[in-house]
Amino acid sequence: MACLILLEYISFFLFFLDLVPANMIITHVPLNCTIGDTSRMYQGCLRGQVCTAEGNCVLAGESKGDPSFSKKILKIETAINSRKDGRCGKDYGNTICDAAGVYGKCCSEHGYCGSAPEHCLIKKGCQSGCTVIKNHSSGVYPKKKGSLKSSGHLYVPIENQNKISKLWQDHFEGKNIHGEAESQDGRCGSSFNKIICGNWASGNCCSMYGYCGNSSGHCGAGCQSGNCTVFPVRVPEPKPASLSRIPGHFKIIGEAGVSAMHAGLMPNGKIFFLDKLQNYSQIRTNDGYYAMSAEYDMKTRKPVALSYSTNAFCSGGTFLADGRVLSVGGNGPLDELNPNIGDGFKAIRTLARSSSNPYLDGKHWEESRDRKLSTPRWYPSVQTMPDGRIFIASGSLNALDPFVSENNNPTYEMLDRNGNPQGKSVELDILVRNKPYYMYPFLNVLPDGNLFIFVSKQAQVFNVERNEIIKQLPDLPGDYRTYPNTGGSIMLPLSSADNWRVEIVICGGGVYQDIHSPTDASCGRIAPLDKDPKWEMESMPQGRGMIEGILLPDGTSVWLNGGSKGAQGFRLMAEPVLEALLYDPKEPVGQRFSTLASSTIPRLYHSCALLLLDGTILVVGSNPVELPKLKPDADDPYVTEYRVEQFTPPYLMGRKAKRRPKNVVISTKQIKANNKRFLITFKVPVKPLDLKVALYHGGFVTHSLHMGHRMLYLDHIGFRRGAKWQRIYVYGPPNNNVAPPGPYVIYVVVNGIPSVGQFVFIK
Known part of the structure; x- marks a missing residue:
């Protein structure tokens, strides 16, 4: 009975997993390299990779790609047409998934059609429609037009990229003197029939993502054609702190x-x-x-x-x-x-x-x-x-x-x-x-x-x-x-x-x-x-x-x-x-x-x-x-x-926590960005030597971004070195360019130690 309940829970969980929207996945084209190639950065690979004799880019220290991806795809000998409910595999009459359907073409270990790694990777138990990635260590995952009801990532076998390429063939209008088609829409490279950028306005470098441009992201590592950069711009190596x-x-x-x-x-x-x-x-x-x-x-x-x-x-x-x-x-x-x-x-x-x-x-x-x-x-x-x-x-x-x-x-x-x-x-x-x-x-x-x-x-x-x-x-x-x-x-x-x-x-x-x-x-x-x-x-x-x-x-x-x-x-x-x-x-x-x-x-x-x-x-x-x-x-x-x-x-830390400014009183919480002054009074437990008044906005935080995050130091007069009780006049921001309107926090900072902050509004 317990096993049945567990199986029902697993099925319930996997059902919802198939409904989770994907996070955005960005994949580059398969990289081809040549040992000793001095015409391309990293011999055609990316930083952290080396070129093998077979022309594959693999992680430095590896002689071959991830062996787990060289396994043969499980063969289903008697596959029948796909089901409408997105189920598949050995428990469903060896049903395969519809490659053009809403679920995805890969059949997972648990019999669900999808396009995420959990469905398509052989090491995850994929039963059919699986993806074979010869160059897993380079991060080369195939691309697909995804679905809101896929789980994990936007992901599909490499052969479907050709369908995308065909969408662009009608845009070809001419060939250059070498007989290569030039881009008419800013797309290029191996995923687009090896179109070159030619005279494309943004630049003639074709990035490893198949876009034309002239930035270091286009002309640097992974550049497929054009005026590719041979040597990377040197940046400082990691330095112990x-x-x-x-x-x-x-x-x-x-x-x-x-x-x-x-x-x-x-x-x-x-x-x-x-x-x-x-x-x-x-x-x-x-x-x-x-x-x-x-x-x-x-x-x-x-x-x-x-x-x-x-x-x-x-x-x-x-x-x-x-x-x-x-x-x-x-x-x-x-x-x-x-x-x-x-x-x-x-x-x-x-x-x-x-x-x-x-x-x-x-x-x-x-x-x-x-x-x-x-x-x-x-x-x-x-x-x-x-x-x-x-x-x-x-x-x-x-x-x-x-x-x-x-x-x-x-x-x-x-x-x-x-x-x-x-x-x-x-x-x-x-x-x-x-x-x-x-x-x-x-x-x-x-x-x-x-x-x-x-x-x-x-x-x-x-x-x-x-x-x-x-x-x-x-x-x-x-x-x-x-x-x-x-x-x-x-x-x-x-x-x-x-x-x-x-x-x-x-x-x-x-x-x-x-x-x-x-x-x-x-x-x-x-x-x-x-x-x-x-x-x-x-x-x-x-x-x-x-x-x-x-x-x-x-x-x-x-x-x-x-x-x-x-x-x-x-x-x-x-x-x-x-x-x-x-x-x-x-x-x-x-x-x-x-x-x-x-x-x-x-x-x-x-x-x-x-x-x-x-x-x-x-x-x-x-x-x-x-x-x-x-x-x-x-x-x-x-x-x-x-x-x-x-x-x-x-x-x-330590005794510093007891030395912060206290009894802070701000005369107004509505501050106009016109340099008008206002009053702040406070007490300092120890002899004050320096003072800063910080106007702080923490912003909206997500994905390592702190949107709107900024801080400025406000001018002030009246600070008395050594005096425990302080009465200072502080000047608001001169304009909203340095302090856009909204909620801010004022911290009184004495000897490098901040007071407890108080919210004010910049008008």
Whole structure:
């Protein structure tokens, strides 16, 4: 009887697994190499790979590809036509799957049709329609136009790529002098009948993803044709970092209630957690279904269930000028999990909280049926602009194959300051040029009111009003830095001391989207508004993907989470990195990193970290599997994580915690960005030698991005060195370019130690 119950549970679980929307998977073409080839970077392979005598690119140290993928496909001798319910295999009369059907052509070990690794890999028990990957270690997975009801990844046997190629044959209009067809649509390479880029406007290099362009992502490693770069731009090697004299401390403080894919600190001092639609969480909403969002209280260390109306899977977000949380985009409905949660692709969600009105605590997400984005978006980035309007960029239109242009949304659109849609979606050049690495770009409002946009390896200064590129910046050397190989990015603190000079730091990244991908240890730092901006390069102790940077009120930043081998996506990070790093921007290049304490919990795909009012860091999440899984096993060593950690930085360790400024009183919580001054009084337990007043915005956190994250130091007068009681006048921001409107936290920092922060609003 127990066995029957177990089997029913397994079948129930697998049924839901087939319904889980995929995460976005980006696959490059099969790489062909030649030992001794000096005409291509890495002899035609990628960083971390070597070329075999057979012309295959494999991981360095291996002489052949993964032997588990050389097994013969199980033969089904008496296959019959496919079933309508998606079942297949030996237990269903040797039924095969319909390759053109909605489920996928691979028959899994348990008799389900699908297109995910669980269905198609022989080592997972695939029965028919299986995929043979000769070059698994290079991360070469075949591509398919996916389905919302597939599990895991967009995935299909290689022969179906030819179908995509045929879609483009009608566009051929001529051949060059060598008899090779030239691209008429920006697509190229082996997946498109070996079309070359020729005179394509964006450039003549054909990337390993089959796109024409002239960036380092096109002309560098994996370049198929054109003016390919032979030698990589050198970046600093991993460099050991000294152990911080005071390393800080991680402590487990509670349970999140939901898997925290998105998070942010709200004006009431509590934290919202937001997840995709799942078949389990630790808490339930009032309708009896599992909660997919929660409000976490640091005082009680308990979550309160929140409900939403549309699937927020891989959404983007920011804070509106009035302090409401804004979440946009997402994925499709799964009625079998919760019929009350609808399609989130065009969703606009808001969550209202107040620092003075506790009545709003516990209120649910609000969504209006007639308030939608102009186009669907999955994996969008969001930024509040100086006038309070909302800039939204990028995303997938339907969660289908990113190599089919009709599935992509390399555009931007605007919402008004209240979160209402304005106008249509407009093509954004930097996203178009960097496909398929165009999702979840890094965005920052610069002190001149323009946007810094970074995606893949490219950056530019962009004017939204004129839809104009103000300045194209140099490519960042190293590997890919954004999804699916996202590193971390911060804008260093702004100050009038250097006329609000802005610098951006980007660290980490990876080579390709696969569990074997090397990660990047290098960091680039650039001042985009300088006359001749260049990347200043340095390195972390080791390569890291999915690392995220968090500004601290003392001007340093903490970098944590992620791993040293692999990429973003389900089951794609192999080696978690547990130690945190401290970055001090004032130190000389090469000496800015030091090593902090280590966590005991791997924080991989779908994890978050953010600064709290008390100056500590909340660390939460990690869900690198399609559906919640509570116990690790051989197949999934890293599973769904609900434990919440609190990291105490060095500035609050030991006796320092008792030396922080106290009794802080701010004369107004409504601050106009017009340089008008206001009063702050406070007491310092020890002799004060220096003072900073930090204006801090933590932003909307997801997928290693901290959307809208920024900090500036406000000018002040009246500070008296050595006096325990202080009465100072502080000047608000000079304009909304340096501080876009919305909720901020003021930290009074004395001798490098911050007070408990208080929320204010910048108008």
